[in-house]
Amino acid sequence: QFKDKVTVTNAKGQFSSSLAEYVMMACSYFAKDLPRIMQNQKAKNWQKFDVEELRGKTLGIVGYGDIGRACAKLASVYGMRIVALRRRPYLSRDDDYCDQIYGTGKDGLKHLMSESDYIVCSAPSTVETRGLVDADAFANVKQNAVFINLGRGPVIDETALQQALSDGRLKGAALDVFQKEPLPQSNPLWDLDNILISPHNMDQTATFMHEATEFFVNENLPRFMLGERLLNPVDIERGY
Numbered sequence: 001q002f003k004d005k006v007t008v009t010n011a012k013g014q015f016s017s018s019l020a021e022y023v024m025m026a027c028s029y030f031a032k033d034l035p036r037i038m039q040n041q042k043a044k045n046w047q048k049f050d051v052e053e054l055r056g057k058t059l060g061i062v063g064y065g066d067i068g069r070a071c072a073k074l075a076s077v078y079g080m081r082i083v084a085l086r087r088r089p090y091l092s093r094d095d096d097y098c099d100q101i102y103g104t105g106k107d108g109l110k111h112l113m114s115e116s117d118y119i120v121c122s123a124p125s126t127v128e129t130r131g132l133v134d135a136d137a138f139a140n141v142k143q144n145a146v147f148i149n150l151g152r153g154p155v156i157d158e159t160a161l162q163q164a165l166s167d168g169r170l171k172g173a174a175l176d177v178f179q180k181e182p183l184p185q186s187n188p189l190w191d192l193d194n195i196l197i198s199p200h201n202m203d204q205t206a207t208f209m210h211e212a213t214e215f216f217v218n219e220n221l222p223r224f225m226l227g228e229r230l231l232n233p234v235d236i237e238r239g240y
Helices: 016-031 034-042 066-077 106-115 135-139 158-166 208-226
Strands: 058-062 081-085 100-102 118-121 145-149 170-175 195-197
Touching (some): 016 170, 058 066, 058 106, 066 081, 100 106, 106 135, 135 158, 158 170
Parallel strands (some): 081 100, 118 145, 145 170, 170 195
């Protein structure tokens, strides 16, 4: 079988910093009410209003791998509290950035959703994670939380997300990934005012493919030729 004959690796770590920057931008977009600022500027309207701080807020991270930890690292500089969900929580017991770690059961997700002001989903799409953040999860979300998805679209129940955005449970959402891409023009998410949509490009810097190729050529290819242990091996059974 394929899995017995081929070793698969990935470019883990090459895109984490740009995605973490996107998360902080998305948090600030809603905390400082950037749409209102831009509308007032266009209308030449000098109208002051209160904004929120990120300092002291809680960032919940669903999927505490390399990307999730990069988000936690930046958020901690802002003074945010970090809670996270991962399949093997014991790996993050002594983590420098994570204040609370939960396992991937339903109870852990409910705790994270209920205490987080901002929620980042950076989980991969696997048999276990598809539909993980469902209607039950959004039913437990903290009032006025912001949801950010940069992992994989199928991890989220988009219908449940849309409902939480429409009925006011969520203040807003920033989405870079979707169940179907490109996002069809008929998708009702386009019509919501409290959403920030990007076309799955928040890690697409001018050099991102070069950096990933450079990692393969300079690191894993020489290791493979010398019969040494490869970096970033993929567990084909788990899907990441």
